[in-house]
Amino acid sequence: MNGSQVQLFAFSLILTIGMLHGANDLSIIRKVSSSSNIIGYLMWYVFVIIAVSFLFVLFKPLTLFLFILVSGFHFGEQHLFKYVLKPSRLLRVLYLFYGNLILFIIFSINLNKVQQIVFDFSGYNLPVLLVYVPTMVLGILVLLFFILGYNRNLLEKGVAIELAYFIIITGILYLVSLPLGFAIYFVFWHSLPSLRDQIKHLYGKTDKQAYFGYIKSSWPYWLVSLLGIILLYWFFSFNHYDFLNVIFYMLLLITFPHVIVMHRLFNSIKTES
Numbered sequence: 001m002n003g004s005q006v007q008l009f010a011f012s013l014i015l016t017i018g019m020l021h022g023a024n025d026l027s028i029i030r031k032v033s034s035s036s037n038i039i040g041y042l043m044w045y046v047f048v049i050i051a052v053s054f055l056f057v058l059f060k061p062l063t064l065f066l067f068i069l070v071s072g073f074h075f076g077e078q079h080l081f082k083y084v085l086k087p088s089r090l091l092r093v094l095y096l097f098y099g100n101l102i103l104f105i106i107f108s109i110n111l112n113k114v115q116q117i118v119f120d121f122s123g124y125n126l127p128v129l130l131v132y133v134p135t136m137v138l139g140i141l142v143l144l145f146f147i148l149g150y151n152r153n154l155l156e157k158g159v160a161i162e163l164a165y166f167i168i169i170t171g172i173l174y175l176v177s178l179p180l181g182f183a184i185y186f187v188f189w190h191s192l193p194s195l196r197d198q199i200k201h202l203y204g205k206t207d208k209q210a211y212f213g214y215i216k217s218s219w220p221y222w223l224v225s226l227l228g229i230i231l232l233y234w235f236f237s238f239n240h241y242d243f244l245n246v247i248f249y250m251l252l253l254i255t256f257p258h259v260i261v262m263h264r265l266f267n268s269i270k271t272e273s
């Protein structure tokens with residue numbers, strides 16, 4: 001595969017499986033909360049997206065920073081919640097550190113490209129030290145919090161396997177370009193496991209029928225998001241930018257409500273079990 005075929009493959013992964021894993025948020029929020037008013041949730045979801053857009057227009061670097069922090073928490077929570085024995089504040093901090101460590105490793109490995117995207121996004125020249133120093137600090141904190149969580153019996157023994165996954169994904173990230181590295185991480189390490197957790201919670205099982213049910217109820221939202229991203233590309237005439245930038249714009253807009261929905265799902269799974 002040449003460079004542009006690899007990019008196309010990466011974008012297809014993100015726009016199909018990656019986007020699908022967020023397309024059932026309304027059904028999830030309806031399931032985990034007391035009211036079944038889907039229109040109310042839809043209005044709330046759209047309101048958060050509009051609020052984030054305004055925040056982004058007014059304070060670009062700040063919104064980008066919040067996007068990274070919140071995304072890191074979300075990734076960490078998805079990776080680790082299954083090993084939790086007892087929910088605690090220490091573990092929530094660990095989610096934040098762990099997910100952000102993965103993001104900062106992606107940034108460190110693809111420094112030039114990331115600096116360029118951050119500049120296109122916000123006009124901010126990201127200093128090298130603001131990438132390398134947090135990566136090292138987060139690395140130390142993650143190790144410390146893993147040990148603390150384990151010693152205080154908050155985490156299962158099985159969490160050790162995460163270390164192996166972590167080494168494998170870091171190795172892959174070193175070998176491939178930013179679009180492919182991010183796509184592999186986002187789809188195989190985040191979206192597919194998240195899809196599985198969501199399906200298990202919504203349907204009580206993860207057989208073929210449950211997967212079809214999930215696709216049946218989420219495809220209209222998925223299609224709207226896909227049309228949204230195409231419109232975004234066309235409307236803001238992003239053609240002089242990378243399509244990758246547009247994908248990150250879309251993620252920035254939809255991540256905040258998605259993280260809230262998924263956090264509530266994880267909480268309800270933990271209180272049920």
Ligand SMILES: CC1=C(/C=C/C(C)=C/C=C/C(C)=C/C=O)C(C)(C)CCC1
Nearest residue numbers: 067068071074106114117182248251255
């Ligand atoms: C990798 C990367 C970035 C961050 C991406 C993030 C933080 C994505 C989060 C996605 C989520 C949480 C999706 C929802 O499930 C930047 C800063 C745009 C710069 C370019 C490289």
